[in-house]
Amino acid sequence: MLYNLTDIFSSEGKEETLTTAYESEQVIIHSETYPICECSPLTLTLTNKAKGEVLLQGEISLVCEIPCGRCLKPVRVPLELKLEESLKESMIGTPEAADEMSFVAGYELDTDALVGNEILINWPMKVLCHEDCKGICTVCGKDLNEGDCGCDTFVPDPRMAVIKDIFNA
Ligand SMILES: [Zn+2]
Numbered sequence: 001m002l003y004n005l006t007d008i009f010s011s012e013g014k015e016e017t018l019t020t021a022y023e024s025e026q027v028i029i030h031s032e033t034y035p036i037c038e039c040s041p042l043t044l045t046l047t048n049k050a051k052g053e054v055l056l057q058g059e060i061s062l063v064c065e066i067p068c069g070r071c072l073k074p075v076r077v078p079l080e081l082k083l084e085e086s087l088k089e090s091m092i093g094t095p096e097a098a099d100e101m102s103f104v105a106g107y108e109l110d111t112d113a114l115v116g117n118e119i120l121i122n123w124p125m126k127v128l129c130h131e132d133c134k135g136i137c138t139v140c141g142k143d144l145n146e147g148d149c150g151c152d153t154f155v156p157d158p159r160m161a162v163i164k165d166i167f168n169a
């Protein structure tokens with residue numbers, strides 16, 4: 001949703017709480033698409049700290065489907081996001097705002113952009129279906145968690161080959 005900040009910026013001591021849905025069913029990172037399977041409503045509290053200064057705090061929890069880094073099986077990964085941003089009226093329209101308040105356009109707070117931004121910051125670097133996932137066979141593509149495939153994945157070490165030659169000479 002879009003929330004107009006004009007009033008909260010100018011009303012000293014004011015606190016506003018709002019609840020809204022995050023209107024997105026997927027996360028796109030480096031042109032990969034990851035489905036969002038579950039999503040709680042976003043709760044936001046906006047507190048006027050001084051004239052032109054607002055503290056934004058919020059919470060949302062999501063479950064995203066991310067493929068295991070080794071076997072590619074989809075893994076449901078929960079993301080518990082806690083948001084905290086300091087909004088400054090004096091920054092609106094300045095070049096710094098594009099970096100630090102990219103989710104504010106004019107006086108409009110874009111809650112979807114806010115959450116999208118936070119998802120990217122908290123996106124897990126590495127996802128595994130379980131810690132000792134064996135991955136997939138590089139020869140036949142079988143999921144090695146379901147058993148051995150019997151492929152010969154032995155890569156001869158060239159240095160060993162030299163030693164073997166010496167012994168055979
Ligand atoms: Zn796996």
Ligand SMILES: [Zn+2]
Binds near residue numbers: 140141149150
């Ligand atoms: Zn194999």
